[in-house]
Amino acid sequence: MTKTHRRRSSRFSYLPKDHPTLLSRALYVTQIFHFGDFKCATLLHEGVKKCLPRVFNQTYRDRLAKFETRHARSKGLGMFARCGIPAGSIILVEHPLLIMPRTSSATVSDISCLLSEVHPKERTEFMNLANSQPLEDPLKAIMQTNRLLIDLPVDDPELAAHHAVFLKISRCNHSCSPNAHWKWDSASFTLTLEAVRDIGPSEEITIQYIDSSVDRQQRLDRLRSWYNFDCLCPSCTLPRKSIIHSDFAREELSHLTELMVSFEAWCASEELSDDYMIRMHQRALELREAEGLQLFESRKHIDAIAMCYGALGDVAMFRYWTKKARSLRAPSYVGGCVVLDQWMMDPRRFPVWGWRNSRRGDVL
Numbered sequence: 001m002t003k004t005h006r007r008r009s010s011r012f013s014y015l016p017k018d019h020p021t022l023l024s025r026a027l028y029v030t031q032i033f034h035f036g037d038f039k040c041a042t043l044l045h046e047g048v049k050k051c052l053p054r055v056f057n058q059t060y061r062d063r064l065a066k067f068e069t070r071h072a073r074s075k076g077l078g079m080f081a082r083c084g085i086p087a088g089s090i091i092l093v094e095h096p097l098l099i100m101p102r103t104s105s106a107t108v109s110d111i112s113c114l115l116s117e118v119h120p121k122e123r124t125e126f127m128n129l130a131n132s133q134p135l136e137d138p139l140k141a142i143m144q145t146n147r148l149l150i151d152l153p154v155d156d157p158e159l160a161a162h163h164a165v166f167l168k169i170s171r172c173n174h175s176c177s178p179n180a181h182w183k184w185d186s187a188s189f190t191l192t193l194e195a196v197r198d199i200g201p202s203e204e205i206t207i208q209y210i211d212s213s214v215d216r217q218q219r220l221d222r223l224r225s226w227y228n229f230d231c232l233c234p235s236c237t238l239p240r241k242s243i244i245h246s247d248f249a250r251e252e253l254s255h256l257t258e259l260m261v262s263f264e265a266w267c268a269s270e271e272l273s274d275d276y277m278i279r280m281h282q283r284a285l286e287l288r289e290a291e292g293l294q295l296f297e298s299r300k301h302i303d304a305i306a307m308c309y310g311a312l313g314d315v316a317m318f319r320y321w322t323k324k325a326r327s328l329r330a331p332s333y334v335g336g337c338v339v340l341d342q343w344m345m346d347p348r349r350f351p352v353w354g355w356r357n358s359r360r361g362d363v364l
């Protein structure tokens with residue numbers, strides 16, 4: 001269902017009627033997507049709307065019940081594992097309730113209009129979400145506290161960037177050593193939350209709201225100025241001596257990232273040693289594990305090490321690291337796992353097998 005501003009609903013509005021809205025500009029329309037009995041209300045630029053299907057075929061209903069929502073001390077509510085969740089498993093798949101352009105001109109009236117389109121139960125759930133912003137209007141404050149940044153599939157990056165609010169993941173607190181990571185898929189209009197390391201029964205499930213690879217002071221400053229809270233995660237509440245150690249480790253991690261070169265450049269380089277990239281990625285893995293910063297980057301380091309051994313034509317080490325890479329893939333990643341299995345059986349089928357040996361000295 002697509003609506004223009006002329007057909008705006010006034011069933012749910014907190015605002016003076018003359019408040020300027022994006023909807024009052026002809027280029028923006030509201031569109032409601034139905035996922036079974038769940039409604040997702042979106043405010044879309046015409047250019048974005050054209051790129052989206054009118055309906056999505058699949059509906060995801062989360063019946064996995066791998067987590068529960070309960071009090072997380074001074075952090076308010078939080079998500080907690082009901083059972084052990086192995087690294088790489090899916091914790092939650094969820095459709096958004098609201099989607100709005102990231103542009104700063106989206107207003108309280110725009111939020112109010114979208115909320116008038118969703119089911120009353122979900123509207124109430126939205127109104128009960130956390131609000132930690134010192135803003136006068138609760139709608140804007142709730143939106144700012146809980147929104148995630150997603151991209152919709154359009155070429156123009158300005159138009160692609162949107163804010164979305166999801167009811168379940170909104171209860172997930174931040175940690176500077178998070179044990180879960182979310183990703184957005186615009187083809188299915190879903191967010192998937194995955195464990196990045198093993199999560200124990202009753203352990204709190206956390207994500208990162210900011211890039212946590214910087215030192216503690218920078219993290220605290222960013223969380224305070226962007227999200228208006230003082231971080232109480234395990235990494236920020238360590239004793240002083242351990243914080244100094246952790247700050248050094250995160251600084252080394254950033255430095256390593258700067259020293260890394262592309263796979264192609266390493267294959268062609270005569271100056272860099274055979275184990276240059278492997279040592280870098282192994283050290284980065286060690287630091288990530290010590291700091292609880294596995295995220296998807298750990299998987300990237302493991303993939304990169306497997307690729308390096310493949311490029312060196314080292315059968316045993318290639319198999320060892322490819323097996324590790326495979327163990328971190330979600331079981332749902334069927335196609336990818338089949339390919340990894342084929343490479344382990346016959347490493348010569350790996351597309352860049354022996355590349356470094358044959359390309360060393362190539363001019364890129």
Ligand SMILES: C[S@@+](CC[C@H](N)C(=O)[O-])C[C@H]1O[C@@H](n2cnc3c(N)ncnc32)[C@H](O)[C@@H]1O
Nearest residue numbers: 075076077130132170171173174229231232233
């Ligand atoms: C998206 S909500 C997360 C769920 C929220 N705790 C609730 O009760 O619904 C974000 C808010 O939770 C709190 N929060 C999240 N992570 C925190 C942390 N590491 N330390 C302190 N407060 C945190 C802050 O108040 C923040 O604005």
